Amino acid sequence: MYILSKQFALxxxxxxxFLTEEKNEHIMARQIYRSGTSIxxxxxxxxxxxxxxxxxxxxxxxxxxxxxxxxxxELLKEADxxxxxxxxxxxxxxxxIIGTTVNIINKIKENNNTIITQIESRE
Numbered sequence: 001m002y003i004l005s006k007q008f009a010l011x012x013x014x015x016x017x018f019l020t021e022e023k024n025e026h027i028m029a030r031q032i033y034r035s036g037t038s039i040x041x042x043x044x045x046x047x048x049x050x051x052x053x054x055x056x057x058x059x060x061x062x063x064x065x066x067x068x069x070x071x072x073x074e075l076l077k078e079a080d081x082x083x084x085x086x087x088x089x090x091x092x093x094x095x096x097i098i099g100t101t102v103n104i105i106n107k108i109k110e111n112n113n114t115i116i117t118q119i120e121s122r123e
Contacts, residue, residue: 001100002047005040005062008093012036012069015082015090023081032072038065039097056108063101070094 012033019029042062049055073094077087 001097001104002040002043004093004100005043005097008090008097009037009040011090011093015086019076019081025076025081028072028076028079028081032069032076035065035068035072038062039069052108052112056105059101059105059108063098063105066094066098066101070098 015036016029016033019025019032039062042058042065046055046058046062049058070091073082073087073090076082077084082090
């Protein structure tokens with residue numbers, strides 16, 4: 001996920017440059033730049049999380065940032081700042097990131113519940 005989210009962040013940086021230089025759009029450009037690059041930053045932080053809870057928190061933040069990025073992409077498309085082709089491409093990558101992040105979060109929760117159940121059954 002780190003690599004995919006980093007590649008996505010690079011695409012968002014290019015989108016930011018396009019929006020600010022070609023379309024003279026700065027407000028939504030800054031918003032999508034912030035949320036779109038934050039996804040990968042949270043995955044990077046998660047690599048050295050101090051605990052499972054810390055890692056889970058980073059994944060939840062990455063998921064929230066991905067959802068916000070989806071919102072800004074929709075606005076940019078509906079406001080005619082980006083074409084359907086660009087929207088679809090970025091949106092598909094984002095759906096992959098969101099789906100995989102949800103799976104990671106669910107797997108961590110499932111593993112933690114299994115451990116808790118095992119401990120409780122010993123008592």
